[in-house]
Amino acid sequence: MVTRTAPSHLTAQERARRAARGGASRSVPAPLLAPALIAVAFLLLPLAGLLIRAPWGHMAAALSGTDATQALILSLWTASISTAVSLLIGVPLAWVLARTTFPGQRLLRALVTLPLVLPPVVGGVALLLAFSRVGFVGRYLDDWFGLTIPFTPLAVIMAETFVAMPFLVITVEGALRSADQGYEEAAATLGAKRMTVFRRVTVPLIAPSLGAGAVLCWARALGEFGATITFAGSFPGQTETMPIAVYYALETDPNAAIALSLVLLLVSVVVLVSLRDQWLRGGSVS
Amino acid sequence: MTGGGSGGLVVDAEVRRGDFTLAVGLAAASGRVVGVLGPNGSGKSTLLSAVAGLTPVSAGRITLAGEVMDDAGAGTFVEASERPVGFVFQNYRLFPHLTVAENVAFSPRARGRGRRAARAAADYWLDRLALSSLADRKPDQLSGGQAQRVALARALAGQPALLLLDEPLSALDAGARLDVQGELKRHLAEFTGPCLLVTHDPIEALVLADQLIVLEGGRIVQEGSPAQVARQPATDYVAKLVGLNLYPGRADGSRITLTAGGSFVIPDQGQHGEVLAAVRPSAIVVSSQRPDSGSARNTWPAKVTGLTLLADRVRLEADGQPPALVDVTPAAVAELSLSPGSQVWLSVKATELEVYTRTDGQRNQG
Numbered sequence: 001m002v003t004r005t006a007p008s009h010l011t012a013q014e015r016a017r018r019a020a021r022g023g024a025s026r027s028v029p030a031p032l033l034a035p036a037l038i039a040v041a042f043l044l045l046p047l048a049g050l051l052i053r054a055p056w057g058h059m060a061a062a063l064s065g066t067d068a069t070q071a072l073i074l075s076l077w078t079a080s081i082s083t084a085v086s087l088l089i090g091v092p093l094a095w096v097l098a099r100t101t102f103p104g105q106r107l108l109r110a111l112v113t114l115p116l117v118l119p120p121v122v123g124g125v126a127l128l129l130a131f132s133r134v135g136f137v138g139r140y141l142d143d144w145f146g147l148t149i150p151f152t153p154l155a156v157i158m159a160e161t162f163v164a165m166p167f168l169v170i171t172v173e174g175a176l177r178s179a180d181q182g183y184e185e186a187a188a189t190l191g192a193k194r195m196t197v198f199r200r201v202t203v204p205l206i207a208p209s210l211g212a213g214a215v216l217c218w219a220r221a222l223g224e225f226g227a228t229i230t231f232a233g234s235f236p237g238q239t240e241t242m243p244i245a246v247y248y249a250l251e252t253d254p255n256a257a258i259a260l261s262l263v264l265l266l267v268s269v270v271v272l273v274s275l276r277d278q279w280l281r282g283g284s285v286s
Numbered sequence: 287m288t289g290g291g292s293g294g295l296v297v298d299a300e301v302r303r304g305d306f307t308l309a310v311g312l313a314a315a316s317g318r319v320v321g322v323l324g325p326n327g328s329g330k331s332t333l334l335s336a337v338a339g340l341t342p343v344s345a346g347r348i349t350l351a352g353e354v355m356d357d358a359g360a361g362t363f364v365e366a367s368e369r370p371v372g373f374v375f376q377n378y379r380l381f382p383h384l385t386v387a388e389n390v391a392f393s394p395r396a397r398g399r400g401r402r403a404a405r406a407a408a409d410y411w412l413d414r415l416a417l418s419s420l421a422d423r424k425p426d427q428l429s430g431g432q433a434q435r436v437a438l439a440r441a442l443a444g445q446p447a448l449l450l451l452d453e454p455l456s457a458l459d460a461g462a463r464l465d466v467q468g469e470l471k472r473h474l475a476e477f478t479g480p481c482l483l484v485t486h487d488p489i490e491a492l493v494l495a496d497q498l499i500v501l502e503g504g505r506i507v508q509e510g511s512p513a514q515v516a517r518q519p520a521t522d523y524v525a526k527l528v529g530l531n532l533y534p535g536r537a538d539g540s541r542i543t544l545t546a547g548g549s550f551v552i553p554d555q556g557q558h559g560e561v562l563a564a565v566r567p568s569a570i571v572v573s574s575q576r577p578d579s580g581s582a583r584n585t586w587p588a589k590v591t592g593l594t595l596l597a598d599r600v601r602l603e604a605d606g607q608p609p610a611l612v613d614v615t616p617a618a619v620a621e622l623s624l625s626p627g628s629q630v631w632l633s634v635k636a637t638e639l640e641v642y643t644r645t646d647g648q649r650n651q652g
Contacts, residue, residue, distance in 0.1 A: 182379045188366040189338050189373040190444055192396035200392070204383040 047265070054262055055255045062259040067236045071245035072263065078156045078241065079164075079221035085157070086165040086217050091210070094169045095198065098176035109173075113166045123162050124230025131158070131231075155232035156239050160221035168217040175209030176202070212275055219271045223264070295448055295480045299346030299356070301329075301336045307344075308332045308504040314448075314480035314497075321495025321512070322484045325523055329504040330484040331376075334450045337482065338373050339366035350448055367396070369448075372441030376453045378433050380425035386436050387412060387421040393444030411439040415473070431462040438473060449474075449481040455490055467493055488527040492516060500524055518642045519564060530564045531610050534644065537561040542641065548607035550584050551636045560644040567601060567613040569638035573631050574622050585633040590624055604632060 028036075055062045063069070097109050115123055131138040131149045141147040149155050183205060187197045203210065225243040232239040234248065242264055249257035293316035301308040308329035314320040324330050335341040337348060339355065347357040350371075355364045372393075380389050391408035399407065412418045415435045425433060434454060441449065454470060455463050471494055474481055485491050491498055492512045500508040500515065500523070508520035519525040525532035535544040540554035542563055550563060571577070577585055588606025595601075600619050602612045610632060614624075622630070 182375065182377075183381060185340055185366075186373065186375055186379040186381075187392070187396070188340070189369075189371060190393035190396055190440065191367050192392070193367050196396055200396075201381060204381075207383070 050258060050261055050265065054258050059259055059262075062253075062255040063263075067240065067245060068256065068260055068263075070237045071240050071242045071260070074153070074156070074237070074240065075222055075242040078153060078160055079218050079224075082157045082160040082164060082221045083168075083214055083218040085161050086168045087210075087214060090165045090168045090217075091172055091203075094172035094176060095202070097169070098173045113170055115163050116166045116170070120159075120163050120224065120226030120228075121230050124159060124227035127155075127159060127162060127227065127231040131155075150231060151233040151235065151239060153232075153238060156228055156241060159227040159231045160224045163224050163227050164217045164220040167220050168213040171209055171213030171216060172206065175206040175213075179205050215271055215275055219268065222267065293351045293447060293479055295337065295482070296349045297333070297337060297346075299336065299343040299348055299358070301332050301341060302344040303332060303341075306332075306504060308336075308501075310499075310501070310504075310506055312499055312506065312509075314482060316480055317478055318496045319474050319481045319483055319494055321491035321498045322482060322501055323486065323488065323491045323498055323515075323524070323527070324501035325486060328501040330486075330501055331452060332504075333501070334373070334452050334482060334484055337448070338371050338450055339364060339369045370444075370446050372444055372446030372449045374434075374437045374441050374449070374451045374454050377457055378425075378437035380428075380433060380436055380440070382425050384424075385421065386417060386423050386425070386428070389425070389436060390417075390439045390443045393440060397444060407443050408439075411443045415439045429462070430458040431466045434458065434466055435469070438470070442473075442477070447479045449477055449479060451481065451483045453485055453487075454483065456485070456487065470494065488516075488524075517564070517640060518562070520562070520645070525564065529611075530566060531570075531608075533563045533565070533608055535561060535563060537641065544608050546608040548586055550634075550639060552639050552641050553636050555641075557641060557643070561641050562644050564640040564642075565610070565634055565638060567611045568599075570610055570612040570632050570634045572602065572604075572612055572614055572618065572622065572624070573633070576631050577633050583633055583635055584639075585631055588630055588632050590626055590628040590630060592626060593619065593624065604630065606632065 093112065097105065097112075128150060129135050131141070133139065133142050133148055133150070138149060141149065149158065179202070183201050184197050187201045192200065222241075223243055224241070225247070228239070228241055229244055234240045234244045236245075240248075242260060246257050246260045246264070249260060295312075295314045297313075298311040299309075306327075306329065310329075310333060312320065322330050322333060332341060336343050336356070342363055343356050343358050345358045347359070347362075348355045350369070353364075354360070354362045355369055356362065380386075381392065384392065387405065387408050390411055391404040394404035394407040395401065409418070409421075412421055415438060417432070417435055417439055420428065420432060420436070425436070428436065434457070438454075455467055458466055467490065474483075474494060483491070483494055485494075495512055498508075498510060498512050498515045499506055500520065502521060502523055508515060508524060510518075515524060516528045519528055519530055519532055522532055533542070533544045533546060533550070535542040535546075535550070537552070537557040537559060539556065539558065540552060542550045542552055542561060544550065544563075552563070576587075577583075586606050586608075588604035588610065590602050591605045592603035593600055594603075595616070596613070598615075599613045600616055602614060602624065604610050604612055612632060618624075622628070624630070
């Protein structure tokens with residue numbers, strides 16, 4: 001049987017490209033190309049809409065007409081504090097999960113990372129049940145210290161930390177697992193006790209992942225909506241964060257909502273750019 | 287065991303890791319460099335790891351200067367960070383985020399000295415190892431030889447009573463290795479405590495060590511001075527390392543019956559029983575015709591199975607009774623037109639054979 005070949009046209013440009021990079025045809029088959037283009041359109045069109053509809057000429061006016069500044073400031077400082085809290089308690093948790101073994105460890109890891117997949121509003125309800133004035137923890141806080149948490153800035157921070165900390169924990173735990181433990185052994189032979197090893201060797205070595213985890217955690221906290229509105233409500237200046245302000249502004253003043261959204265979009269782009277080395281390239285510890 | 291001495295290290299222990307068991311008894315006296323030679327997987331690194339306190343022993347004990355470091359029976363264990371041990375790791379493991387000076391100051395600092403005192407200690411060692419000009423570099427800006435020196439300085443700055451070196455030169459290219467080796471020998475000579483040096487490079491062991499231990503499969507198969515080990519290898523592994531043909535056999539006065547087939551005439555020194563005979567490849571002569579066999583000369587036919595060009599000679603692999611590695615000149619290869627398959631005659635003078643008694647530990651390896 002004679003096999004017939006089907007010649008196709010190859011431009012000089014394509015010839016040069018293939019010669020330089022090697023490899024066969026780079027053309028994308030239509031059944032893959034079409035869905036891929038639809039996906040791109042789906043992800044980018046809404047963002048384009050935001051940019052097109054933005055009240056570019058009177059942005060300042062659109063923002064000043066609302067509690068935007070208040071909401072932005074509240075969002076920035078609560079997200080920052082919840083990131084700080086996450087670093088303070090989440091990094092030790094990541095270390096315990098990565099470097100020790102104890103019964104029930106797998107279950108514990110699953111439970112502490114549950115907020116990653118839990119609908120945030122469920123987290124809010126859970127926080128409310130635990131920390132409200134009649135909650136099983138909140139009751140004693142109220143009785144003993146006169147401390148009422150729900151619907152305060154503290155509640156905002158707790159809701160954000162609850163939802164965002166697992167991002168930091170899994171990022172840092174992964175970094176700790178893939179870090180070369182030879183350095184820690186070397187530090188031990190040089191006379192460093194475990195805490196010194198952690199402080200002077202482990203943490204500096206995973207610093208890039210620590211930074212990435214913190215940025216990720218901060219971005220997640222900044223965007224938190226469901227748990228916050230459930231547990232902390234939406235009192236302007238007290239608990240009304242940017243995402244909540246956007247939601248309410250959309251009903252009363254769409255231009256303000258768009259302007260606020262643009263501010264959040266800008267923050268997200270800055271976060272993405274700062275993460276591009278560590279996270280988007282699947283970065284690992286050197 | 288001898289040599290435990292006042293500041294010496296004594297190991298008499300077993301370390302089990304899965305299916306592998308390391309069982310060694312060794313002593314290293316102060317000021318002595320004990321070379322631990324062995325193939326990959328022989329347990330060399332496990333030994334260092336146990337001595338450093340990174341792996342607890344499963345049985346037996348380790349003492350340093352009379353103090354118990356690890357005793358499985360009594361349950362005593364001194365943590366790695368509490369042992370007066372300096373460890374130079376195979377790939378140095380210099381902290382990449384710290385400068386050379388900070389790396390060297392790490393141990394004094396971790397052992398409780400103030401920042402300034404630690405830096406002063408670091409400066410002293412940097413100066414001694416001619417590293418002062420590199421003090422502010424990061425480890426990734428160092429050459430292999432420099433990194434090796436920094437690793438040594440870092441280990442010594444903790445004022446250890448015992449020095450452990452894991453393949454200290456293996457990360458270096460051949461050119462740097464000779465220089466660093468000479469330097470290392472000088473620094474080791476200045477170190478007053480015992481030193482354990484693990485290597486799989488026989489030259490490194492022969493040059494740097496005062497005393498050699500050969501580990502195979504988790505057991506010591508030979509120990510002695512480097513010269514003795516090089517002249518009278520106990521196992522095939524050592525014989526290959528030092529480039530000798532090694533034949534186990536039974537001696538009966540002036541003759542050995544070889545386990546691998548054939549027999550050798552040897553100078554009669556009244557040896558009887560299990561022996562090893564070692565022959566240098568260059569001591570064996572190749573000819574195309576059967577040579578005159580005097581009474582003091584062994585001759586046997588063999589077939590050439592392989593030729594390898596070494597620096598200035600050609601190494602033949604010859605299959606016969608017994609098989610042998612033979613070194614000849616390239617000219618001889620041409621003259622005798624040797625190629626794989628060639629039939630040749632091998633001969634070696636009886637006086638070129640180094641014959642010595644096999645010990646029990648060695649017989650297990652046979």
